[in-house]
Amino acid sequence: MAHGNRRQAPGTSGIGSGGGRKSRRAPSPVPGGPSTTRSCGLPASLSPGVSLYEQLFRHHSAVMLLVDAETGCIIEANPAASAFYGYPDGALCGMTIHAISTLPGDEQARRLADLRAGRLTRFVSRHRLASGEVREIEAHAVPVRLFERVLLYTIIHDITDRTRAEEALRRSEQHLEMVMDGAGIGSFNWHAVTDEVGCDTRWGEVLGLGRVECAPMMESWRALVHPDDLPGLERSRRRHLSGFSPRYETEYRVRGADGAWRWIQETGRVVERAGDGLPLRVAGIVRDVSARRRAEEDRRRLFSLSPDLMCVGGMDGYLREMNPAWQDVLGWSKEELLDRPWVSLVHPEDRAATMQGMDLLRERGVITNAENRYLCRDGSWRWIAWNFAFVPEQGLIYGVGRDVTAPRRMVEELRASETRLRALAATVPGVVLQWREAPGDRRFTYVSPRSRETLGLDPELLLRDWRTLPVHPADRTVWELSLRDAAERRGDWMFEGRLVLPGGEVRWWRGEARPVHADGPDGLPDRRAGAFAGCPDLPAGGPELPAGCSELPDGCVDGPGIVYCGIITDTTEHREAQERLRQLATTDGLTGLANRRRFLEALEHEVQRHRRYGTPLALVSIDVDRFKRVNDTWGHAVGDEVLCALAAICRAEVRDVDTVGRIGGEEFAVLLPDTAPEEAMAVAERLRVSVQAAPLLTAAGPLSVTLSLGVAATPPCDGADELLREADRALYRAKAGGRNRVEWAAEPSGDLPGGLSGELSGARETGDAADSLLTIP
Numbered sequence: 213m214a215h216g217n218r219r220q221a222p223g224t225s226g227i228g229s230g231g232g233r234k235s236r237r238a239p240s241p242v243p244g245g246p247s248t249t250r251s252c253g254l255p256a257s258l259s260p261g262v263s264l265y266e267q268l269f270r271h272h273s274a275v276m277l278l279v280d281a282e283t284g285c286i287i288e289a290n291p292a293a294s295a296f297y298g299y300p301d302g303a304l305c306g307m308t309i310h311a312i313s314t315l316p317g318d319e320q321a322r323r324l325a326d327l328r329a330g331r332l333t334r335f336v337s338r339h340r341l342a343s344g345e346v347r348e349i350e351a352h353a354v355p356v357r358l359f360e361r362v363l364l365y366t367i368i369h370d371i372t373d374r375t376r377a378e379e380a381l382r383r384s385e386q387h388l389e390m391v392m393d394g395a396g397i398g399s400f401n402w403h404a405v406t407d408e409v410g411c412d413t414r415w416g417e418v419l420g421l422g423r424v425e426c427a428p429m430m431e432s433w434r435a436l437v438h439p440d441d442l443p444g445l446e447r448s449r450r451r452h453l454s455g456f457s458p459r460y461e462t463e464y465r466v467r468g469a470d471g472a473w474r475w476i477q478e479t480g481r482v483v484e485r486a487g488d489g490l491p492l493r494v495a496g497i498v499r500d501v502s503a504r505r506r507a508e509e510d511r512r513r514l515f516s517l518s519p520d521l522m523c524v525g526g527m528d529g530y531l532r533e534m535n536p537a538w539q540d541v542l543g544w545s546k547e548e549l550l551d552r553p554w555v556s557l558v559h560p561e562d563r564a565a566t567m568q569g570m571d572l573l574r575e576r577g578v579i580t581n582a583e584n585r586y587l588c589r590d591g592s593w594r595w596i597a598w599n600f601a602f603v604p605e606q607g608l609i610y611g612v613g614r615d616v617t618a619p620r621r622m623v624e625e626l627r628a629s630e631t632r633l634r635a636l637a638a639t640v641p642g643v644v645l646q647w648r649e650a651p652g653d654r655r656f657t658y659v660s661p662r663s664r665e666t667l668g669l670d671p672e673l674l675l676r677d678w679r680t681l682p683v684h685p686a687d688r689t690v691w692e693l694s695l696r697d698a699a700e701r702r703g704d705w706m707f708e709g710r711l712v713l714p715g716g717e718v719r720w721w722r723g724e725a726r727p728v729h730a731d732g733p734d735g736l737p738d739r740r741a742g743a744f745a746g747c748p749d750l751p752a753g754g755p756e757l758p759a760g761c762s763e764l765p766d767g768c769v770d771g772p773g774i775v776y777c778g779i780i781t782d783t784t785e786h787r788e789a790q791e792r793l794r795q796l797a798t799t800d801g802l803t804g805l806a807n808r809r810r811f812l813e814a815l816e817h818e819v820q821r822h823r824r825y826g827t828p829l830a831l832v833s834i835d836v837d838r839f840k841r842v843n844d845t846w847g848h849a850v851g852d853e854v855l856c857a858l859a860a861i862c863r864a865e866v867r868d869v870d871t872v873g874r875i876g877g878e879e880f881a882v883l884l885p886d887t888a889p890e891e892a893m894a895v896a897e898r899l900r901v902s903v904q905a906a907p908l909l910t911a912a913g914p915l916s917v918t919l920s921l922g923v924a925a926t927p928p929c930d931g932a933d934e935l936l937r938e939a940d941r942a943l944y945r946a947k948a949g950g951r952n953r954v955e956w957a958a959e960p961s962g963d964l965p966g967g968l969s970g971e972l973s974g975a976r977e978t979g980d981a982a983d984s985l986l987t988i989p
Contacts (some may be wrong), residue, residue: 245456275368277304281355283330284309284320287363296370298342314338319549321706327353328362336371348372357582402480402494404453411431418476418500436463438473446476453482463501506799521596522614529553530742532608541596541615543589555583559585559593571756573602583616595620630882642781643667645725647678649699650773654678657775657867664781666721684718686712702727702774720787725778761962800874803859811873811881818885830892830925832882833939834862837918837951839878846912854915857908864901889925889956896921896954904952918952925957 268887269276269288273915289297289304297304297312313320315337332353339349340791353366398418400411409432421827437445442465452460459481465473480496515535522540523534539545543556558566562584562838573579585593603610617839643666646658656678659671661897673680683691687709698705705725795901798810806814815831822829836842836858843851862872862880871883882899884892900919907914922942924935928974938957947956 266267277366279364281362281364312339348375397497397499402490436466475502477501523611525609546607642779646777682712720784722783723780725776727774771816777937806873811876814871815932828888830887831885831939832896832923834880836878850910850912853910892923896923920946921954
């Protein structure tokens, strides 16, 4: 190859010429390739016309090599080859193809033989550049014979970017296939001119025809469509083909192989047009929307049949849709309701509160049990109780209203009779009592038969001696004082305490009574109704006497005094329910540990005790290492079992006076009253070792987890918030330090309290090693 203005011998070219090449260099073996001592030069005599090809070879932008077909030695390389491989101009000459190819030597030798014999002219390979980068290349090589030697004239194209693009396209197509398979989407191509249709195999499954190829012509497709839906489908397609819409989307029914009709959603658009703008090809997708359409039909039926008022309204104050119940309840037709703002139907006294409720609805998104009055067509007003939901994305309000006019009228009537019913309502259920309270004297004048059930005593026993009422000895003094106080005040009496039944069972009871003045208008006892005389809401003749008491005993209201009538009720179940509610409010429902609220209350209590008496106090903050793996691998149910097992271990490892609480998802804490820092660190280490050593039994099998723990104590932490923060900081240090370890709240460089650093050496296991225990044996 000629270089620059180097002169050539007449009648010869620079390609392998003796005068031009030998004066520059002699080829040498290339390290790593087959060793050869043969010269790569060509005979000096070449045909006179070769110089034209040399100019083409020299100046062509394509990578060109001239390779000895037998040895693989590179005879010539054009500047484009030097630039591509990253070698100085001329440096490739004398190297062997083994230096740039990544093929093993024996495979390279076989390839050279195939190229030399003409059995192979094109191949794809990988070549290494001077920088070490490997590129994908496509080579075209033809053998040429020059002076008894076979040379390979080779043109090389870099196809790395194309290969990568093809691989990315292949992955993208695979991903698209997976998405379309998972979504149940079929695709098609329709050639509008020839009416031919090409579909993927999912098309048949979506249309309920099985996994089959689609009909080759659009007319066959049309034959599957429900006759009532075909005009709408064709109209949507024609409108899009005419350019009125960027795409078309329509739903129609298709008869499946089983004879049933399926709702199909078809979406398509023109992807190719002719020069005159006429559509040539339409691409689209189809998917089965039968389930959604059936759900919509079900909702529409519920909407129509519901006795409640259901509606959809806009933020402009007008209704968009309402069900027939509106006309049934209010009398207005649908057209009349759509033509006027709905707030015009609201009672003037309720409009301000209604509009405030709408503002609150925009803020919260949901409002329940909002009541207002609506105008009926006949001019009357009816009370409607509403539940509203606002969907900002749609700008719509969804409402459900129930006519509560009748219940409200009943409530008003009940309120009107509340005074009349209160005296009687106070006597049931429970033991109805009547007694006379006078200075130095108290006696029961009536006890209902239910005393046998509630008190375990016959009424006659109490009538003979009021002291037989089985009040708990610890409550008797307070009970008698409450009676005396009520009598002195001549007011209501109320008491709550315990009863000891004859069998020894202790029950809680509540007594309530109201005083009734027993003196008649002439200063003598009013015998007309006994203790019920004076109740203003009772009929003039007085009430009937309670069952079990045919008449009041003689002298039951003789002399000055007050007669009380009241009731004793058993409140044991109520108190137990209150206790259960208290437990629910303060106990974690999953683990049975103290919940966050109860734990913080206990912490505040112990902090106050520490401040008053100086008693030591410690707090251990606990977190389960990589607990998310448990939920992600085996599910939340197994995760809950792990948390319950951890709670059991924590309870077993601490004292009864200690408080173990679940603070968050997998976060626990242990409150250690009267515990020095050294002891707290020992407790934390014991917890860590116990959890690590004990596989937790779950439905997925035994699991092993590890804990990270942070310990803080008072002093120096002298407040609940500070103690929590310091324990959390120590816990974060334990996490950052590799997990499965205990950290003290002091700085990492500080010594552990009591010289515990040596004792906690087992807690320095790395987080990765600890997490490897999270397996099912």
